[in-house]
Amino acid sequence: MTRIPTPAQYLLRIDDLCPTVHAGRWTRLRAIIDEFKIQPILAIVPDNHDPDLDASPPDPAFWNQMPSMQSAGAAIALHGLNHICDVQGKSLIPLLRTSEFAGAPLDVQRHRIARGLAILRSYGLAPKLFVAPRHGFDRNTLLALREQGIRYISDGFARVPFVRHGVTWIPMQLWSPVARASGLWTLCIHPNTADDASIECLRRFLRVHAQHFTSFDRVILEFDGVSSSIRERAYEIASAARVAIRRRINCLQRQGES
């Protein structure tokens, strides 16, 4: 059985990276990554069509920057193909109703994954894992990933990685820095919406916890490749329910405020 790390370990994941990522905020985040020598997961949209991710004019240096961050230890993740979430279907992480993958026919999913991987590789990148836009993926997504040699995803609410449907899940449970006593915790940051206060909050957290940040490569080296224990599966189901309820409450509060 996989040991639950004590003290806690953390992974930093940066989402929605593409040439039009918010220039100022991404520059500040990169400075923090350098300062604390963090080896993050970089979730890159290979061919962005999502206007919500057009936060700055396209940066001509972007596709040179990614391979140098990869050389410094960052793990490259495929974050969809176009980031257009117009498919309705049930995801294995049922937080949102639409996504780019969950519910799409297998051939469509195969094409999106193959095309996305080819684009990233054409820029000298070696994608190692998949990060589903809006947590939307189903068994066909995992099948298409396996067929194309991608055997890791970043998602799920357990405290340790586990194997399910032939793929290793590295859990992703935090959207802002929170200290934990034990377990492996992936902290996901969206540069387009990370304002000054949240970037400062991340810096303060790293001042205390930087030595407990690990990397994708270390995690998969230390993971013993087993399925979840019954206890861990129960923890995961309870955590997923808590996250879903919290998101629902936040959504109702926003509707009440508007």
Ligand SMILES: [Zn+2]
């Ligand atoms: Zn995204």
